[in-house]
Amino acid sequence: MKKYIYTATILLLLASMSSCSVVTGIFKAGAAAGIIAVIVVILLIIWIISFFRTKKS
Template identity: 65%
Template structure:
């Protein structure tokens, strides 16, 4: 019985730490996505301003 409890404990710890890692990846991806959108909008504004100066 102790072996089953140990196996379940190890399995639970593995699954819960995996969820934490996935959550961190999604948070980092969200931040990178926001930065990429801001850079893209700034680039589009810069290109438009180059054409309108002439």
């Protein structure tokens, strides 16, 4: 029974210590992906606008 208590305690400590760094990494990756997605969408809109402007001229 003591073995399970020690294992549960160690797992709890490991989970609580590493969770902050994992969450931080996920948010940083999400922010970077969001910025890249916004840039791609803006460039796509600019390309579409310039494509139709050159067709009419």
